[in-house]
Amino acid sequence: MTAKTPSLLQGSSHWLTDSWQRSSLAGLEQTHLPEYHKLDPVSLQQKQADHSVLIRLVETQALPLFYQVMAHSQSRLILSASDGYVLKHWGLSKYSDKLANIALDEGVSWLEENQGTNAIGTALKARQLVSVIGEQHFFAKHRFMSCTASPIFSPSGELIAALDITSEQQVHSQQTLLLISSLAQLIETALLCQLPDSHYRVDLATQPHLFGSLWQGIAVADSQGKLLGFNPMAKHLLQSMQVGDSLTQHIGDRWQRERHSQHKMLHLKTQQVEKQPLKKSAPSQTANKLGLKFKDPQLEQAWQQANKVLTRQIPLLICGETGVGKEHFVKQLHSQSDRHAKPLVAINCAAIPHDLVEAELFGYQAGAYTGANKQGFMGKIRQAHEGFLFLDEIGDMPLMVQTRLLRVLQEREVVPIGSNKAIPVDIQLVAASHGDLLSKVASGEFRQDLFYRLNGLQIRLPALRDRQDKLRIIEKLHGKYRLGEQGMCPQLLGLLLAYSWPGNLRELDNMMQVACLMAEGERQLTFDKLPSQIQVQLQTCATAVKQHGFSPVIETSHTELKPKCRQNLAQQVEAEIMAAFLDADSNVSQCAKNLGISRNSLYRKLRKLGVR
Numbered sequence: 001m002t003a004k005t006p007s008l009l010q011g012s013s014h015w016l017t018d019s020w021q022r023s024s025l026a027g028l029e030q031t032h033l034p035e036y037h038k039l040d041p042v043s044l045q046q047k048q049a050d051h052s053v054l055i056r057l058v059e060t061q062a063l064p065l066f067y068q069v070m071a072h073s074q075s076r077l078i079l080s081a082s083d084g085y086v087l088k089h090w091g092l093s094k095y096s097d098k099l100a101n102i103a104l105d106e107g108v109s110w111l112e113e114n115q116g117t118n119a120i121g122t123a124l125k126a127r128q129l130v131s132v133i134g135e136q137h138f139f140a141k142h143r144f145m146s147c148t149a150s151p152i153f154s155p156s157g158e159l160i161a162a163l164d165i166t167s168e169q170q171v172h173s174q175q176t177l178l179l180i181s182s183l184a185q186l187i188e189t190a191l192l193c194q195l196p197d198s199h200y201r202v203d204l205a206t207q208p209h210l211f212g213s214l215w216q217g218i219a220v221a222d223s224q225g226k227l228l229g230f231n232p233m234a235k236h237l238l239q240s241m242q243v244g245d246s247l248t249q250h251i252g253d254r255w256q257r258e259r260h261s262q263h264k265m266l267h268l269k270t271q272q273v274e275k276q277p278l279k280k281s282a283p284s285q286t287a288n289k290l291g292l293k294f295k296d297p298q299l300e301q302a303w304q305q306a307n308k309v310l311t312r313q314i315p316l317l318i319c320g321e322t323g324v325g326k327e328h329f330v331k332q333l334h335s336q337s338d339r340h341a342k343p344l345v346a347i348n349c350a351a352i353p354h355d356l357v358e359a360e361l362f363g364y365q366a367g368a369y370t371g372a373n374k375q376g377f378m379g380k381i382r383q384a385h386e387g388f389l390f391l392d393e394i395g396d397m398p399l400m401v402q403t404r405l406l407r408v409l410q411e412r413e414v415v416p417i418g419s420n421k422a423i424p425v426d427i428q429l430v431a432a433s434h435g436d437l438l439s440k441v442a443s444g445e446f447r448q449d450l451f452y453r454l455n456g457l458q459i460r461l462p463a464l465r466d467r468q469d470k471l472r473i474i475e476k477l478h479g480k481y482r483l484g485e486q487g488m489c490p491q492l493l494g495l496l497l498a499y500s501w502p503g504n505l506r507e508l509d510n511m512m513q514v515a516c517l518m519a520e521g522e523r524q525l526t527f528d529k530l531p532s533q534i535q536v537q538l539q540t541c542a543t544a545v546k547q548h549g550f551s552p553v554i555e556t557s558h559t560e561l562k563p564k565c566r567q568n569l570a571q572q573v574e575a576e577i578m579a580a581f582l583d584a585d586s587n588v589s590q591c592a593k594n595l596g597i598s599r600n601s602l603y604r605k606l607r608k609l610g611v612r
């Protein structure tokens, strides 16, 4: 991580002068708070009911991450509707009372024309992420707080809300900006994936490593390829895109045939949407029996579907990138199934020499061939009788063995090598593949009839970068491996959440194990304890984002600030120095090095701030 301390915002400050001008033109005066616009209780209730899906999504998708990162800060998370009325807020109740004094409360409008320059109103007006720090607020009475807000757009690109973090402090770090952008994106993605006719999800990025980051566009289309919705980044990348268009008209036609493709400068990744109904229907008996297990909707749906077919002995085909946890998933399925008392027999078709696969699976009679065990071998299929047979990397099964396996599945009996006696078997077959089995069918390497036999139900486990419970998994693995009481540095958590994890859970699991060993005895797990190759990846990812991504933040610069803002700037600089000093564990030399100033200047500045 190169920047340990939050850096000052840089760039144009026109948005601020424009916003102050608009506030003055609306007849507001800095020193007099106007009458505020507040909904009566019935209208507020109605508005909250109209936005109940959004409120529920904030509570389920955004709030856990907000609490994790901002747990020790005096901050509140505030959701407002697109007309500026605050729908709900969450966080420390002590701070809530103070905000209520300035009417930052449910049912009050925070439109710019009512409350002057403020993050919610200005973000809604500018339709961009905005940070309004202390003195930048139009009204003097609002200047004790700093606010950062992001607009939230519906799948059709319509502005529907603003999500804000408000704190009682004079600075908002880059971490707050990143956090609020991530929270808004989580909600927008959840809304997209819930569209009723959604069939395809296409992720778009200017560079492959930006997949899974805030700089990834997402477009959702129906089974005919008609565009149903997209996130703001997708709109930024493909500006002429409209709901109802054919996606092919914007990104060519390769996306529908290939999982990974490219169109002009854009990298594309296509996947089928695992639909998540907007309103939960009455839970099925199976769901009731099993209860909700995963915090990721796609995984939860895969779990529920898999459990339904297991009771009927329908073969299950599990697809997903390497390391997403396919085997782990099968073990969980087995352990809660009616067959849990019987064996789960796993065989990795890629790991066994081709000429032994047949014997391993079907067994052989005593003396069937030279070199074979004298007693014969019953084979994995019969070992799995009344239990589960898990065939991992099924795509690597030799063609001849595929033919025999097909017979077993059709006849439900095995004929061992060297025998002509068929032995009945009762197995639940689960197969897994990290590659595209259909392309193997197309190239003649995999039997089409076997594919359809195995494909009783196909489920796809999501890549780690696409999982909505990423935070929970990171915490779980940190909890599993940390040695003693240990927290996690929020900046590190931000980077881990933003990284694309090409090796999925396996990569995260390995990394966490090593990092926790390196951090033994530390109060916090920090970036420098990570294995060096991951440090490089995270740094490359952060740098690439800076170089290739666009900055979604409305920014301010020192030079363009008007005199009245200079005092505010000085306060920001002081707050930054203080933050850097704390970040460096009060080590003056380290802090001076991080800030790029001499130790003497740092001593002078710290003395001014009252630090001895």
Ligand SMILES: Nc1ncnc2c1ncn2[C@@H]1O[C@H](COP(=O)(O)OP(=O)(O)OP(=O)(O)O)[C@@H](O)[C@H]1O
Binding pocket: 320, 321, 322, 323, 324, 325, 326, 327, 328, 329, 392, 434, 473, 505, 506, 509
């Ligand atoms: N839900 C989970 N929580 C924590 N760790 C997990 C979870 N699922 C899998 N893992 C860990 O991730 C690693 C990879 O899991 P697994 O072998 O199941 O993946 P896979 O998809 O079968 O991989 P491959 O395609 O390479 O065979 C293992 O170390 C496993 O312990």
